[in-house]
Amino acid sequence: MSKREFRIWRGDTEGGELTDYQVEVNEGEVVLDVIHRLQATQTPDLACRWNCKAGKCGSCSVEINGKPRLACMTRMSTFEEEETVTVTPLRTFPIIRDLVTNVSYNYTKARETPAFAPPPELAPGEYRMQQVDVERSQEFRKCIECFLCQTVCHVIRDHEENKEAFSGPRMFIRAAELDMHPLDDRTDRAEQASHQQGIGYCNITKCCTEVCPEHIKITDNAIIPMKERVVDRRYDPLVWLGRKILRRDQVEQQATAGSAAAGVSGSPGTPGGEAGPVHYAAEPTPGGLSFAQEIPAPQPPVLDADGKLPMTETRFDKPGPASPFGEDVTFPVDPQQLNYRYWQAQA
Numbered sequence: 001m002s003k004r005e006f007r008i009w010r011g012d013t014e015g016g017e018l019t020d021y022q023v024e025v026n027e028g029e030v031v032l033d034v035i036h037r038l039q040a041t042q043t044p045d046l047a048c049r050w051n052c053k054a055g056k057c058g059s060c061s062v063e064i065n066g067k068p069r070l071a072c073m074t075r076m077s078t079f080e081e082e083e084t085v086t087v088t089p090l091r092t093f094p095i096i097r098d099l100v101t102n103v104s105y106n107y108t109k110a111r112e113t114p115a116f117a118p119p120p121e122l123a124p125g126e127y128r129m130q131q132v133d134v135e136r137s138q139e140f141r142k143c144i145e146c147f148l149c150q151t152v153c154h155v156i157r158d159h160e161e162n163k164e165a166f167s168g169p170r171m172f173i174r175a176a177e178l179d180m181h182p183l184d185d186r187t188d189r190a191e192q193a194s195h196q197q198g199i200g201y202c203n204i205t206k207c208c209t210e211v212c213p214e215h216i217k218i219t220d221n222a223i224i225p226m227k228e229r230v231v232d233r234r235y236d237p238l239v240w241l242g243r244k245i246l247r248r249d250q251v252e253q254q255a256t257a258g259s260a261a262a263g264v265s266g267s268p269g270t271p272g273g274e275a276g277p278v279h280y281a282a283e284p285t286p287g288g289l290s291f292a293q294e295i296p297a298p299q300p301p302v303l304d305a306d307g308k309l310p311m312t313e314t315r316f317d318k319p320g321p322a323s324p325f326g327e328d329v330t331f332p333v334d335p336q337q338l339n340y341r342y343w344q345a346q347a
C-alpha cells in the first residue's frame with residue numbers, strides 16, 4: 001500500500017475547481033477503487049457515476065490526466081509512483097456535479113436515428129441472417145455507450161454550436177450497423193448520415209477510435225464506409241447527369257429510386273434490376289432451416305402515428321424470468337435492505 005496524489009474536479013453548474021487529495025492505493029487497484037476509497041474516507045459527497053466495475057456498463061467515463069477513459073478499467077499501475085492522477089468530468093457534456101455529467105445529448109441523437117426497419121412480412125422470430133452478415137455488424141454491437149468517443153470528438157468538444165447538426169461517432173456506428181444489416185429495409189441511411197447526422201463534419205482524425213474501450217474501429221469500419229456510400233450516391237453518374245438537366249428535388253427522387261434498384265445501402269442486390277432488395281426467409285425443411293428461399297421485395301415498414309416502428313419485439317407475449325429477489329419483494333426495494341445483510345437474511 002502507498003500514498004498517491006490525486007487531483008479531482010469538484011463543483012457543479014455554478015463552477016468548481018481541482019482539489020488535491022492524498023489517498024492510499026493498493027496493488028492491482030483501478031482509479032474507480034481509489035475514488036470509492038476517497039468517498040469512504042475523506043469526501044463522502046464526491047459524486048461519480050458507476051455501475052458494473054467491469055467495463056461493461058459505460059457509466060464510469062471520466063477524463064484521467066486529460067484522456068477520456070473508463071475509471072474502472074484504468075489500472076493505477078499505468079501511472080508513475082510519483083505522478084499526480086487528475087480526474088475530471090467529460091468535457092463535452094454539461095456538468096451536473098463533480099464527476100457526473102449530463103449525457104442526454106447522446107440519447108437525443110440516438111432517438112433521432114431511425115430504428116431498425118425489418119421487412120413487414122417477417123414476424124419477430126422469423127428473421128434469418130447469413131453468418132457473414134452477423135459478423136460484419138457484431139463489432140458495432142460491442143458498443144457499451146460510454147460516450148468516450150463522443151466526448152473526444154473535436155467537432156463538438158470545443159464547439160457547442162455543432163451539437164445540433166452533428167450526432168457523433170457513436171451514432172455513426174449505429175447508422176453503419178443498420179445500413180449494413182441485410183434485413184434493414186431503409187435505403188436512406190446514407191442520406192440520413194449526411195443530412196441529419198452531419199457525417200460530413202468528421203475529418204477522420206481517428207481520436208474516437210483511439211479512446212474506444214471496446215476497440216471498435218469506428219473510423220475505418222463505420223465512418224469511412226458510410227462516407228463512401230454518401231459520396232457514391234452524390235457522384236453517381238446518373239445523378240450527375242440528372243443534376244445537369246433536372247431540378248434538385250427531381251434529382252434526389254431519382255437518386256433514391258436508382259440506389260434502391262442497385263441494392264445500395266447494404267441490401268444484397270436485386271436480380272434483373274427490379275426495384276427493392278432481396279431478403280432470405282427461413283423455411284423449415286426436414287433437414288433443418290433453408291436460408292435460400294427468395295421472397296418478394298418488401299414494402300416499407302408500417303409506422304405508428306409518431307412515425308416510429310411499433311415495438312413488437314418488446315410486446316412479445318412471454319412471461320419474464322423469475323425475479324432474483326423472490327416473488328415476495330415489491331419495488332423499489334427499501335434502501336435498508338440493499339446490503340449484504342439482506343442477502344444473509346434471505347439465505
Ligand code: SF4
Nearest residue numbers: 153202204205206208
Ligand atoms: S474521426 Fe471523426 S467522429 Fe471520430 S473523433 Fe475524429 S472527427 Fe470525430
Ligand code: SF4
Nearest residue numbers: 143144146147149212
Ligand atoms: S463506440 Fe466505443 S467509445 Fe463510443 S460509446 Fe461505444 S464503446 Fe464507447
Ligand code: FES
Nearest residue numbers: 052053058060072
Ligand atoms: S463501472 Fe461500468 S464501465 Fe466502469
